[in-house]
Structure formats: C-alpha cells, structure tokens
Amino acid sequence: MMALVDQDSAQVRFPPPLVVLGLLLLGLAAEPAFGLPGIDVAALRPIGLVVGALGAAILASGLFGFFKAGNDPEPWKKDTALVTSGLYRFSRNPMYLGMVLVQLGIALFAQSIGGLVSVPLAVLLIDRFVIAREEPHLIATFGEEYRAYCARVRRWI
Secondary structure, three states, rough: HHHOOOOOOOOOOHHHHHEEEEHHHHHHHHHHHHOOOOOOOHHHHHHHHHHHHHHHHHHHHHHHHHHOOOOOOOOOOOOOOOOOHHHHOOOOOHHHHHHHHHHHHHHHHOOOHHHHHHHHHHHHHHHHHHOOOOOOHHHHOOOOOHHHHHHHHOOOO
C-alpha cells in the first residue's frame, strides 16, 4: 500500500474499517477461547440492531458528505475540500463514529463481552493512530479554517 499513499496526505497506513472489524472479530473470538461468559439479556439484540443501524446511517451520511465535496474517504489520499456540512456540523469524524457504532451494535446483538471490550480499543486506536495523524495534515492543508472548525465542533461527538 505504500505506493498508493499520497505524499500530501495524513499518511495513514492502514484502513480504519479493518481496525474496527479486526478488533471486533478478535473480541468475538476471545469469548470461547478464554471461556468468557456471554451476556444473556434478550433486550440486547434489538438494541444492537438499532445502534448498528444508526451507526450505518451515520457512516453513510459521512461518506456522502465526502463524495459530494469531491474528497476520497481513504485517509491516505489527499483532501481537496474541508467538509463542514451535514453531520460534520456535529462531529469532525462521523465516519469513524459510525464505524464504532456498527461495531457496538454487532457486539450488543451478539451479546458478547469480548465484542464490547473491542469497542473502546477501536476508539483508542483510531483516535491515536488515525485522527492524530489527520489533524496536523488538515491544519497544514486548510489552516485557520480548520482551526476554527475544530474550535466549534468536537472530535467525536
């Protein structure tokens, strides 16, 4: 993938959806491997469906905002426009927020302790290794406009 990384980008080297998916799968696999008990609460399944659907809608809306502005959502590609409309008025990272809500929804639906533990780990990794690389790049690219945006809109929610 190194050859596909734009030099004028945040230089993120791995796809955030794979981080979320990988951690979710590890969390789900951890339960039988370590003998963790499942959570037997029937109400978690419909809650998981709602949370997952909400996450998918947030993710889709964030992607739509990027495509509409002519941006490529891959964080190793150059940003051409600062997106501040739609859900980006409330979160600087609605795509990442949507991904972890889908992850949370699946973990709830599966009634999985390991899956639930994977959610804060995904948030931490994306925050420290993706967003932390993107923000300095966005400041360098969009300057004061991005700083002002950061001052009025939170990173996650």
